Amino acid sequence: MHKLVSAVFALSIALSVAGCASKKQSPLDKMDAAFDDVRAEVQSVVTDPERAAQADELIHQLQQTYTSTTKSIQLRKDRLRELDEDYDASRTDMEEQLELILTDLQANQQTVLKISDEMFSVLNDEERAEIGKARSKALNAAVAAMDAI
Amino acid sequence: MLVTIITILFLTGGASAGLLYDFGSMKKQVKTYVADEERKDAALDVVKEFKARAKAENKKLKALKKQVEGSLNESPAADEQLTYLGEELINSTRAYYADMLDLRFKIREQFTREEWTAAYAAGADQPD
Numbered sequence: 539m540h541k542l543v544s545a546v547f548a549l550s551i552a553l554s555v556a557g558c559a560s561k562k563q564s565p566l567d568k569m570d571a572a573f574d575d576v577r578a579e580v581q582s583v584v585t586d587p588e589r590a591a592q593a594d595e596l597i598h599q600l601q602q603t604y605t606s607t608t609k610s611i612q613l614r615k616d617r618l619r620e621l622d623e624d625y626d627a628s629r630t631d632m633e634e635q636l637e638l639i640l641t642d643l644q645a646n647q648q649t650v651l652k653i654s655d656e657m658f659s660v661l662n663d664e665e666r667a668e669i670g671k672a673r674s675k676a677l678n679a680a681v682a683a684m685d686a687i
Numbered sequence: 688m689l690v691t692i693i694t695i696l697f698l699t700g701g702a703s704a705g706l707l708y709d710f711g712s713m714k715k716q717v718k719t720y721v722a723d724e725e726r727k728d729a730a731l732d733v734v735k736e737f738k739a740r741a742k743a744e745n746k747k748l749k750a751l752k753k754q755v756e757g758s759l760n761e762s763p764a765a766d767e768q769l770t771y772l773g774e775e776l777i778n779s780t781r782a783y784y785a786d787m788l789d790l791r792f793k794i795r796e797q798f799t800r801e802e803w804t805a806a807y808a809a810g811a812d813q814p815d
Contacts, residue, residue: 622791623807625795625798625800625803625804629788629792632788632791633784633785633788636781636784636788637781639784640777640780640781640784643776643777643780644773644777647769647770647773647777651769651770651773654769
């Protein structure tokens with residue numbers, strides 16, 4: 539597998555996903571692991587089974603949202619890489635792919651905000667604090683994984 | 688806290704991928720594959736522009752992240768601020784992408800078709 543060595547060209551940055559796929563643990567795998575840790579923590583902190591199940595479902599939805607967005611952006615970046623490699627690629631075609639990435643991100647933002655609203659109503663202050671402390675390490679790993687994409 | 692951190696993740700993840708240039712490789716490939724000295728110098732100047740623009744964007748993203756961390760309390764009332772910051776991120780990234788495209792076409796002008804193809808092929812053959 540190849541790294542983003544073709545970084546000669548500006549947009550190669552956005553195309554670095556292909557290189558990441560060769561690592562032992564992909565960014566998506568790391569993100570999944572981080573979300574799984576958060577879900578496990580919720581199960582241990584939230585003692586009410588009904589609310590624990592609700593919180594678990596919401597975190598699952600977040601996980602799916604990020605996974606779906608990441609996969610979609612990876613496809614856009616793969617296409618961008620092809621265009622970038624093409625000496626004759628048009629600016630319009632490249633702009634289109636970049637705009638699609640932004641559209642993916644905007645949709646992701648809206649979904650995350652909606653889920654965060656629901657999460658607020660499910661967890662109490664104490665639970666939020668406890669989960670936040672315990673899982674900060676795992677979530678930092680998730681941030682790092684996202685940044686690696 | 689949980690949702691806030693995840694929200695920060697969504698604000699900073701993905702779009703910031705546009706900052707991950709390997710400027711060392713970029714510079715090396717220009718030096719290796721652009722045969723003409725005048726074009727080579729011009730291309731290296733563009734590499735510097737890339738680097739400066741990415742650095743500025745990185746700084747902006749870090750400031751945005753701090754804003755998110757400092758202003759949110761994971762309440763529904765924070766949604767308006769989050770929405771605003773999310774739009775800021777999208778707008779900033781859109782401008783950044785446009786500038787990167789400008790530079791991409793600017794540096795391409797310094798390569799011949801053969802040089803461009805050779806540089807890409809060399810990149811693809813390089814192992815991790």
